Amino acid sequence: MHSFHYINSVLHCEGVDLESLSQEVGTPAYVYSARTIRDHFRALQKALGSLPHRLCYAVKANSNLAILRLLKEEGAGFDIVSGGELFKVLKAGGSAGQCTFAGVGKMPHEIEYALGEGVYSFNVESEGELDLINAIAGRLGCKAPIALRVNPDVDTPTHHYISTGRHKNKFGIGLDRAESLYERAASLPHLKIRGIQTHIGSQILRAAPFLEAIEKLTPLVQRIQARYALEFFSIGGGLGIVYQGALASGDAAWWAQESRGEKLSAHDYARHILKPLEQLNLPIFLEPGRFLVGNAGVLLTKVLYRKETPEKNFLIVDAGMNDLIRPALYQGHHDLEPLVAPDDRPLEKIDVVGPVCESGDFFAQDRRLPRMEEGEHLAVMSAGAYGLVMASNYNARPLPPEILVNGSTASLVRRRQSWENLVREEI
Numbered sequence: 001m002h003s004f005h006y007i008n009s010v011l012h013c014e015g016v017d018l019e020s021l022s023q024e025v026g027t028p029a030y031v032y033s034a035r036t037i038r039d040h041f042r043a044l045q046k047a048l049g050s051l052p053h054r055l056c057y058a059v060k061a062n063s064n065l066a067i068l069r070l071l072k073e074e075g076a077g078f079d080i081v082s083g084g085e086l087f088k089v090l091k092a093g094g095s096a097g098q099c100t101f102a103g104v105g106k107m108p109h110e111i112e113y114a115l116g117e118g119v120y121s122f123n124v125e126s127e128g129e130l131d132l133i134n135a136i137a138g139r140l141g142c143k144a145p146i147a148l149r150v151n152p153d154v155d156t157p158t159h160h161y162i163s164t165g166r167h168k169n170k171f172g173i174g175l176d177r178a179e180s181l182y183e184r185a186a187s188l189p190h191l192k193i194r195g196i197q198t199h200i201g202s203q204i205l206r207a208a209p210f211l212e213a214i215e216k217l218t219p220l221v222q223r224i225q226a227r228y229a230l231e232f233f234s235i236g237g238g239l240g241i242v243y244q245g246a247l248a249s250g251d252a253a254w255w256a257q258e259s260r261g262e263k264l265s266a267h268d269y270a271r272h273i274l275k276p277l278e279q280l281n282l283p284i285f286l287e288p289g290r291f292l293v294g295n296a297g298v299l300l301t302k303v304l305y306r307k308e309t310p311e312k313n314f315l316i317v318d319a320g321m322n323d324l325i326r327p328a329l330y331q332g333h334h335d336l337e338p339l340v341a342p343d344d345r346p347l348e349k350i351d352v353v354g355p356v357c358e359s360g361d362f363f364a365q366d367r368r369l370p371r372m373e374e375g376e377h378l379a380v381m382s383a384g385a386y387g388l389v390m391a392s393n394y395n396a397r398p399l400p401p402e403i404l405v406n407g408s409t410a411s412l413v414r415r416r417q418s419w420e421n422l423v424r425e426e427i
Protein backbone atom coordinates (compact mmCIF):
# COMPACT_ATOMS: atom_id res chain seq x y z
CA MET A 1 0.00 0.00 0.00
CA HIS A 2 2.91 2.38 -0.20
CA SER A 3 4.21 3.91 -3.38
CA PHE A 4 7.98 3.43 -3.24
CA HIS A 5 9.35 0.87 -5.67
CA TYR A 6 12.19 0.21 -8.08
CA ILE A 7 11.58 0.89 -11.77
CA ASN A 8 14.50 -0.08 -14.03
CA SER A 9 16.71 -0.38 -10.96
CA VAL A 10 16.00 3.15 -9.71
CA LEU A 11 13.92 3.81 -6.61
CA HIS A 12 10.79 5.78 -7.44
CA CYS A 13 8.18 7.52 -5.35
CA GLU A 14 5.00 7.01 -7.38
CA GLY A 15 6.15 8.13 -10.85
CA VAL A 16 9.12 10.21 -9.71
CA ASP A 17 12.71 8.98 -10.07
CA LEU A 18 14.33 9.67 -6.71
CA GLU A 19 17.89 9.55 -8.02
CA SER A 20 17.21 12.41 -10.45
CA LEU A 21 15.24 14.26 -7.78
CA SER A 22 18.18 13.98 -5.34
CA GLN A 23 20.49 15.51 -7.92
CA GLU A 24 18.01 18.27 -8.67
CA VAL A 25 17.10 19.38 -5.12
CA GLY A 26 20.19 18.17 -3.29
CA THR A 27 20.35 16.16 -0.09
CA PRO A 28 19.31 15.71 2.64
CA ALA A 29 15.67 16.06 1.57
CA TYR A 30 12.34 14.59 2.66
CA VAL A 31 10.04 13.19 -0.01
CA TYR A 32 6.40 12.24 0.61
CA SER A 33 3.94 10.26 -1.47
CA ALA A 34 0.48 11.84 -1.59
CA ARG A 35 -0.98 8.59 -2.88
CA THR A 36 0.29 6.62 0.10
CA ILE A 37 -1.22 9.10 2.55
CA ARG A 38 -4.57 8.96 0.76
CA ASP A 39 -4.43 5.16 0.55
CA HIS A 40 -3.74 4.81 4.26
CA PHE A 41 -6.45 7.28 5.18
CA ARG A 42 -8.97 5.43 3.03
CA ALA A 43 -7.82 2.03 4.30
CA LEU A 44 -8.52 3.07 7.87
CA GLN A 45 -11.85 4.65 6.93
CA LYS A 46 -12.84 1.46 5.16
CA ALA A 47 -11.76 -0.76 8.05
CA LEU A 48 -13.97 1.21 10.42
CA GLY A 49 -16.91 0.64 8.11
CA SER A 50 -20.25 1.87 9.32
CA LEU A 51 -19.08 2.82 12.82
CA PRO A 52 -19.95 6.51 13.30
CA HIS A 53 -16.43 7.90 13.46
CA ARG A 54 -14.06 10.70 12.61
CA LEU A 55 -10.34 10.53 11.89
CA CYS A 56 -8.59 13.46 13.54
CA TYR A 57 -5.08 13.42 12.08
CA ALA A 58 -2.42 13.86 14.78
CA VAL A 59 -0.72 16.92 13.34
CA LYS A 60 2.43 16.35 15.40
CA ALA A 61 3.40 13.44 13.14
CA ASN A 62 3.96 15.69 10.12
CA SER A 63 2.64 19.22 9.98
CA ASN A 64 3.66 20.32 6.51
CA LEU A 65 0.86 22.53 5.19
CA ALA A 66 0.56 20.53 1.98
CA ILE A 67 -0.06 17.35 3.96
CA LEU A 68 -2.59 19.05 6.22
CA ARG A 69 -4.37 20.33 3.13
CA LEU A 70 -4.36 16.89 1.54
CA LEU A 71 -5.85 15.28 4.63
CA LYS A 72 -8.41 18.02 5.04
CA GLU A 73 -9.54 17.30 1.48
CA GLU A 74 -9.88 13.62 2.43
CA GLY A 75 -12.23 14.70 5.21
CA ALA A 76 -9.91 14.49 8.21
CA GLY A 77 -10.28 16.51 11.38
CA PHE A 78 -7.14 17.36 13.34
CA ASP A 79 -5.69 16.54 16.72
CA ILE A 80 -3.41 19.38 17.76
CA VAL A 81 -1.10 19.89 20.73
CA SER A 82 -0.11 23.56 20.52
CA GLY A 83 -1.17 26.99 19.38
CA GLY A 84 1.40 26.61 16.61
CA GLU A 85 -0.30 23.48 15.30
CA LEU A 86 -3.67 25.24 15.32
CA PHE A 87 -2.08 28.14 13.43
CA LYS A 88 -0.79 25.68 10.82
CA VAL A 89 -4.16 23.94 10.48
CA LEU A 90 -5.80 27.33 9.87
CA LYS A 91 -3.07 28.26 7.37
CA ALA A 92 -3.79 25.02 5.54
CA GLY A 93 -7.45 25.98 5.22
CA GLY A 94 -8.78 23.90 8.10
CA SER A 95 -10.92 25.30 10.89
CA ALA A 96 -10.62 25.18 14.67
CA GLY A 97 -14.04 23.56 14.75
CA GLN A 98 -12.37 20.46 13.25
CA CYS A 99 -9.70 20.37 15.96
CA THR A 100 -9.32 18.59 19.27
CA PHE A 101 -6.62 20.18 21.41
CA ALA A 102 -4.54 17.66 23.39
CA GLY A 103 -1.48 17.99 25.62
CA VAL A 104 -0.57 18.18 29.31
CA GLY A 105 0.88 21.69 29.21
CA LYS A 106 -1.47 24.01 27.37
CA MET A 107 -0.42 27.60 27.95
CA PRO A 108 -2.85 30.45 28.71
CA HIS A 109 -2.21 32.23 25.42
CA GLU A 110 -2.79 28.98 23.52
CA ILE A 111 -6.06 28.33 25.33
CA GLU A 112 -7.19 31.87 24.58
CA TYR A 113 -6.24 31.56 20.91
CA ALA A 114 -8.01 28.19 20.51
CA LEU A 115 -11.13 29.47 22.28
CA GLY A 116 -11.19 32.58 20.12
CA GLU A 117 -10.96 30.45 16.99
CA GLY A 118 -13.72 28.11 18.17
CA VAL A 119 -11.83 24.87 18.89
CA TYR A 120 -14.05 21.80 18.93
CA SER A 121 -12.73 20.42 22.23
CA PHE A 122 -9.92 20.79 24.74
CA ASN A 123 -8.81 17.34 25.85
CA VAL A 124 -8.06 18.22 29.46
CA GLU A 125 -5.32 16.41 31.37
CA SER A 126 -5.43 17.88 34.89
CA GLU A 127 -7.62 19.68 37.41
CA GLY A 128 -5.48 22.81 37.15
CA GLU A 129 -6.00 22.91 33.40
CA LEU A 130 -9.77 22.54 33.85
CA ASP A 131 -9.82 25.54 36.19
CA LEU A 132 -7.65 27.63 33.91
CA ILE A 133 -9.79 26.91 30.84
CA ASN A 134 -12.91 27.78 32.83
CA ALA A 135 -11.34 31.07 33.99
CA ILE A 136 -10.18 32.07 30.51
CA ALA A 137 -13.58 31.21 28.99
CA GLY A 138 -15.23 33.31 31.71
CA ARG A 139 -12.99 36.24 30.87
CA LEU A 140 -13.79 35.88 27.17
CA GLY A 141 -17.51 35.50 27.91
CA CYS A 142 -17.91 32.07 26.34
CA LYS A 143 -18.22 28.41 27.27
CA ALA A 144 -15.21 26.22 26.59
CA PRO A 145 -15.91 22.76 25.14
CA ILE A 146 -13.97 20.06 26.99
CA ALA A 147 -13.31 16.35 27.18
CA LEU A 148 -11.25 14.65 29.85
CA ARG A 149 -8.33 12.52 28.80
CA VAL A 150 -8.59 9.42 30.93
CA ASN A 151 -5.57 7.25 31.64
CA PRO A 152 -6.72 3.61 31.66
CA ASP A 153 -3.49 2.21 33.16
CA VAL A 154 -2.79 -0.39 30.50
CA ASP A 155 0.57 -1.76 29.49
CA THR A 156 1.57 -0.93 25.93
CA PRO A 157 4.18 -2.98 24.10
CA THR A 158 6.22 -0.13 22.65
CA HIS A 159 9.30 1.96 23.41
CA HIS A 160 8.92 3.34 26.94
CA TYR A 161 9.37 6.93 25.71
CA ILE A 162 6.16 6.67 23.67
CA SER A 163 4.03 4.62 26.03
CA THR A 164 1.44 6.89 27.65
CA GLY A 165 -1.31 4.72 29.10
CA ARG A 166 0.11 3.80 32.52
CA HIS A 167 -0.66 5.68 35.71
CA LYS A 168 3.05 6.35 36.15
CA ASN A 169 3.00 8.42 32.91
CA LYS A 170 2.30 12.15 33.02
CA PHE A 171 -0.72 11.82 30.75
CA GLY A 172 -4.42 11.93 31.47
CA ILE A 173 -6.55 11.61 34.57
CA GLY A 174 -6.64 8.35 36.51
CA LEU A 175 -9.67 6.17 35.91
CA ASP A 176 -10.62 6.41 39.59
CA ARG A 177 -10.59 10.23 39.58
CA ALA A 178 -12.25 10.90 36.25
CA GLU A 179 -15.86 10.81 37.40
CA SER A 180 -15.40 13.34 40.18
CA LEU A 181 -13.53 15.61 37.79
CA TYR A 182 -16.45 15.41 35.36
CA GLU A 183 -18.70 16.48 38.26
CA ARG A 184 -16.39 19.38 38.92
CA ALA A 185 -16.39 20.31 35.22
CA ALA A 186 -20.18 20.24 35.20
CA SER A 187 -20.25 22.59 38.17
CA LEU A 188 -18.00 25.18 36.54
CA PRO A 189 -20.00 27.88 34.75
CA HIS A 190 -17.84 28.38 31.67
CA LEU A 191 -17.32 24.78 30.57
CA LYS A 192 -19.35 22.56 28.31
CA ILE A 193 -18.69 18.81 28.53
CA ARG A 194 -18.36 17.44 25.05
CA GLY A 195 -16.51 14.15 25.19
CA ILE A 196 -14.07 11.70 26.68
CA GLN A 197 -10.67 10.76 25.37
CA THR A 198 -7.85 8.30 25.87
CA HIS A 199 -4.52 7.53 24.19
CA ILE A 200 -2.28 4.70 25.32
CA GLY A 201 0.86 5.22 23.25
CA SER A 202 2.39 5.04 19.81
CA GLN A 203 3.77 2.40 17.41
CA ILE A 204 1.59 -0.32 18.91
CA LEU A 205 1.39 -3.54 16.93
CA ARG A 206 -1.11 -5.54 18.95
CA ALA A 207 -4.85 -5.04 19.16
CA ALA A 208 -5.08 -6.30 22.75
CA PRO A 209 -3.97 -3.13 24.57
CA PHE A 210 -6.36 -0.97 22.52
CA LEU A 211 -9.17 -3.34 23.36
CA GLU A 212 -8.17 -3.45 27.01
CA ALA A 213 -8.24 0.35 27.23
CA ILE A 214 -11.67 0.51 25.59
CA GLU A 215 -13.05 -2.19 27.86
CA LYS A 216 -11.64 -0.55 30.97
CA LEU A 217 -13.18 2.78 30.01
CA THR A 218 -16.54 1.48 28.83
CA PRO A 219 -18.43 1.60 32.20
CA LEU A 220 -17.17 5.15 32.79
CA VAL A 221 -18.07 6.24 29.26
CA GLN A 222 -21.58 4.87 29.73
CA ARG A 223 -22.09 6.62 33.05
CA ILE A 224 -20.72 9.94 31.79
CA GLN A 225 -22.70 9.68 28.60
CA ALA A 226 -25.92 9.13 30.54
CA ARG A 227 -25.27 12.20 32.70
CA TYR A 228 -23.80 14.66 30.27
CA ALA A 229 -24.91 13.65 26.76
CA LEU A 230 -21.45 13.17 25.25
CA GLU A 231 -20.74 14.01 21.63
CA PHE A 232 -17.66 11.80 21.21
CA PHE A 233 -15.34 9.18 22.61
CA SER A 234 -11.81 9.52 21.22
CA ILE A 235 -9.69 6.39 21.43
CA GLY A 236 -6.52 8.28 20.43
CA GLY A 237 -3.91 7.17 17.93
CA GLY A 238 -1.09 4.67 18.19
CA LEU A 239 -1.58 2.16 15.39
CA GLY A 240 1.92 1.05 14.42
CA ILE A 241 3.51 0.61 11.00
CA VAL A 242 6.10 -1.54 9.24
CA TYR A 243 9.61 -0.24 9.68
CA GLN A 244 11.38 -3.38 8.49
CA GLY A 245 10.82 -4.90 5.09
CA ALA A 246 8.10 -2.46 4.03
CA LEU A 247 9.53 -2.07 0.55
CA ALA A 248 9.69 -5.80 -0.03
CA SER A 249 6.21 -6.55 1.26
CA GLY A 250 4.67 -3.53 -0.43
CA ASP A 251 1.58 -3.52 1.74
CA ALA A 252 2.58 -1.51 4.74
CA ALA A 253 -0.84 -0.15 5.57
CA TRP A 254 -2.27 -3.58 5.99
CA TRP A 255 0.47 -5.53 7.64
CA ALA A 256 2.42 -3.74 10.24
CA GLN A 257 5.17 -6.03 11.37
CA GLU A 258 8.23 -5.82 13.49
CA SER A 259 11.30 -7.96 13.65
CA ARG A 260 9.58 -9.87 16.47
CA GLY A 261 7.15 -11.04 13.82
CA GLU A 262 4.12 -9.25 15.22
CA LYS A 263 1.49 -8.15 12.79
CA LEU A 264 -1.43 -5.80 13.00
CA SER A 265 -3.44 -4.63 10.02
CA ALA A 266 -5.90 -1.73 9.95
CA HIS A 267 -8.49 -4.36 9.27
CA ASP A 268 -7.51 -6.52 12.27
CA TYR A 269 -7.22 -3.48 14.51
CA ALA A 270 -10.72 -2.44 13.53
CA ARG A 271 -12.08 -5.96 13.81
CA HIS A 272 -10.97 -6.16 17.44
CA ILE A 273 -12.28 -2.81 18.58
CA LEU A 274 -15.44 -2.36 16.50
CA LYS A 275 -17.79 -4.46 18.56
CA PRO A 276 -17.33 -2.78 21.94
CA LEU A 277 -17.32 0.62 20.26
CA GLU A 278 -20.52 -0.01 18.32
CA GLN A 279 -22.29 -0.91 21.56
CA LEU A 280 -21.54 2.54 22.96
CA ASN A 281 -23.71 4.20 20.38
CA LEU A 282 -21.53 7.30 20.40
CA PRO A 283 -19.42 8.94 17.65
CA ILE A 284 -15.88 7.57 17.91
CA PHE A 285 -12.86 9.74 17.17
CA LEU A 286 -9.45 8.31 16.26
CA GLU A 287 -6.21 10.29 16.23
CA PRO A 288 -3.89 8.46 13.82
CA GLY A 289 -0.58 10.10 13.00
CA ARG A 290 2.14 7.63 12.11
CA PHE A 291 -0.24 5.21 10.40
CA LEU A 292 -1.23 7.84 7.83
CA VAL A 293 2.14 9.37 7.02
CA GLY A 294 4.92 7.11 8.36
CA ASN A 295 5.40 4.86 5.36
CA ALA A 296 4.60 7.76 3.02
CA GLY A 297 7.93 9.51 3.50
CA VAL A 298 11.64 8.93 2.94
CA LEU A 299 14.71 10.95 3.80
CA LEU A 300 17.12 11.12 0.87
CA THR A 301 20.79 11.34 1.69
CA LYS A 302 24.16 11.10 -0.03
CA VAL A 303 27.24 9.12 0.95
CA LEU A 304 29.91 11.72 1.67
CA TYR A 305 32.71 9.39 2.69
CA ARG A 306 33.52 5.74 3.18
CA LYS A 307 35.65 5.37 6.28
CA GLU A 308 37.27 2.01 6.86
CA THR A 309 38.99 1.24 10.14
CA PRO A 310 40.35 -1.98 11.63
CA GLU A 311 37.33 -2.11 14.01
CA LYS A 312 34.47 -0.93 11.82
CA ASN A 313 33.49 0.47 8.48
CA PHE A 314 31.39 3.60 8.22
CA LEU A 315 29.33 5.27 5.55
CA ILE A 316 29.23 8.93 6.46
CA VAL A 317 26.12 10.47 4.92
CA ASP A 318 24.93 14.06 4.65
CA ALA A 319 21.76 13.59 6.76
CA GLY A 320 22.14 13.54 10.51
CA MET A 321 20.33 13.08 13.78
CA ASN A 322 19.22 16.69 13.54
CA ASP A 323 17.22 15.75 10.41
CA LEU A 324 15.81 12.46 11.74
CA ILE A 325 16.25 11.78 15.44
CA ARG A 326 14.28 8.53 15.75
CA PRO A 327 17.28 6.13 15.70
CA ALA A 328 19.11 8.19 18.33
CA LEU A 329 16.10 8.84 20.56
CA TYR A 330 14.12 5.60 20.39
CA GLN A 331 16.63 3.19 18.85
CA GLY A 332 14.17 3.29 15.95
CA HIS A 333 14.89 1.06 12.98
CA HIS A 334 14.65 2.53 9.48
CA ASP A 335 15.41 0.46 6.41
CA LEU A 336 18.04 1.96 4.12
CA GLU A 337 17.66 1.52 0.37
CA PRO A 338 20.15 2.60 -2.32
CA LEU A 339 18.46 4.82 -4.90
CA VAL A 340 20.12 2.86 -7.67
CA ALA A 341 19.42 -0.82 -7.16
CA PRO A 342 22.37 -2.85 -6.06
CA ASP A 343 21.88 -6.00 -8.17
CA ASP A 344 25.47 -7.19 -8.41
CA ARG A 345 27.02 -5.51 -5.40
CA PRO A 346 28.43 -7.51 -2.51
CA LEU A 347 26.82 -7.11 0.90
CA GLU A 348 28.90 -5.62 3.70
CA LYS A 349 28.34 -5.00 7.39
CA ILE A 350 28.53 -1.29 8.02
CA ASP A 351 27.51 1.64 10.23
CA VAL A 352 25.66 4.45 8.49
CA VAL A 353 26.33 7.67 10.37
CA GLY A 354 25.65 11.38 10.00
CA PRO A 355 27.94 14.41 10.22
CA VAL A 356 26.77 15.55 13.67
CA CYS A 357 29.36 15.55 16.45
CA GLU A 358 27.82 12.79 18.57
CA SER A 359 28.33 9.05 18.53
CA GLY A 360 24.53 8.73 18.78
CA ASP A 361 24.28 10.22 15.28
CA PHE A 362 23.62 7.06 13.28
CA PHE A 363 20.96 5.58 11.02
CA ALA A 364 22.18 2.00 11.24
CA GLN A 365 24.77 0.02 13.14
CA ASP A 366 26.28 -3.22 11.89
CA ARG A 367 23.69 -3.30 9.11
CA ARG A 368 24.17 -5.61 6.13
CA LEU A 369 23.89 -3.36 3.09
CA PRO A 370 24.96 -3.53 -0.55
CA ARG A 371 28.34 -1.84 -0.84
CA MET A 372 27.90 1.85 -1.57
CA GLU A 373 30.46 4.32 -2.83
CA GLU A 374 31.03 7.99 -2.14
CA GLY A 375 28.59 10.21 -4.02
CA GLU A 376 25.83 7.58 -4.18
CA HIS A 377 22.38 8.26 -2.73
CA LEU A 378 20.24 6.25 -0.39
CA ALA A 379 16.78 6.55 1.11
CA VAL A 380 16.06 6.30 4.82
CA MET A 381 12.68 4.60 4.59
CA SER A 382 9.48 5.18 6.56
CA ALA A 383 10.54 8.65 7.67
CA GLY A 384 7.25 10.41 6.98
CA ALA A 385 6.14 10.51 10.62
CA TYR A 386 8.10 12.25 13.37
CA GLY A 387 10.84 13.13 10.89
CA LEU A 388 11.06 16.78 9.89
CA VAL A 389 8.74 17.80 12.75
CA MET A 390 11.40 16.65 15.22
CA ALA A 391 14.31 18.08 13.24
CA SER A 392 16.51 20.76 14.74
CA ASN A 393 19.26 23.15 13.78
CA TYR A 394 21.80 21.34 15.95
CA ASN A 395 25.32 21.96 14.70
CA ALA A 396 23.81 24.96 12.85
CA ARG A 397 22.56 22.62 10.17
CA PRO A 398 19.70 24.11 8.13
CA LEU A 399 16.43 22.15 7.98
CA PRO A 400 16.09 20.03 4.85
CA PRO A 401 13.50 20.70 2.15
CA GLU A 402 10.27 18.68 1.77
CA ILE A 403 8.86 17.49 -1.53
CA LEU A 404 5.37 16.14 -2.07
CA VAL A 405 4.95 13.71 -4.96
CA ASN A 406 1.63 13.29 -6.67
CA GLY A 407 1.79 10.84 -9.60
CA SER A 408 4.70 12.00 -11.71
CA THR A 409 4.75 15.52 -10.26
CA ALA A 410 7.15 16.49 -7.49
CA SER A 411 6.32 19.77 -5.73
CA LEU A 412 8.64 21.54 -3.36
CA VAL A 413 6.50 22.13 -0.26
CA ARG A 414 9.25 23.48 2.01
CA ARG A 415 12.44 25.01 0.69
CA ARG A 416 15.81 24.21 2.19
CA GLN A 417 16.51 26.57 5.06
CA SER A 418 19.23 29.11 4.29
CA TRP A 419 22.13 30.04 6.55
CA GLU A 420 20.65 33.55 6.71
CA ASN A 421 17.45 32.10 8.17
CA LEU A 422 19.48 30.26 10.79
CA VAL A 423 20.21 33.62 12.42
CA ARG A 424 17.05 35.54 11.53
CA GLU A 425 15.57 35.47 15.04
CA GLU A 426 18.84 36.16 16.81
CA ILE A 427 19.46 39.66 18.15
Ligand code: LLP
Nearest residue numbers: 058102199202203237238287288289290386
Ligand atom coordinates in the same frame (compact mmCIF):
# COMPACT_ATOMS: atom_id res chain seq x y z
N1 LLP B 1 -3.05 11.36 20.08
C1 LLP B 1 -2.27 11.74 21.09
C2 LLP B 1 -2.88 12.34 22.28
C3 LLP B 1 -0.87 11.56 21.03
O1 LLP B 1 -0.10 11.92 22.05
C4 LLP B 1 -0.31 10.98 19.86
C5 LLP B 1 1.13 10.80 19.74
C6 LLP B 1 -1.17 10.62 18.82
C7 LLP B 1 -2.53 10.81 18.96
C8 LLP B 1 -0.66 10.03 17.52
O2 LLP B 1 -0.02 8.81 17.73
P1 LLP B 1 0.38 7.92 16.46
O3 LLP B 1 -0.91 7.50 15.77
O4 LLP B 1 1.23 8.74 15.57
O5 LLP B 1 1.10 6.77 17.05
N2 LLP B 1 8.04 10.80 18.22
C9 LLP B 1 7.65 9.43 18.49
C10 LLP B 1 6.15 9.28 18.59
C11 LLP B 1 5.51 10.21 19.60
C12 LLP B 1 4.01 10.06 19.69
C13 LLP B 1 3.43 11.12 20.54
N3 LLP B 1 1.99 11.11 20.63
C14 LLP B 1 8.26 8.53 17.42
O6 LLP B 1 8.95 9.02 16.54
O7 LLP B 1 8.09 7.32 17.48
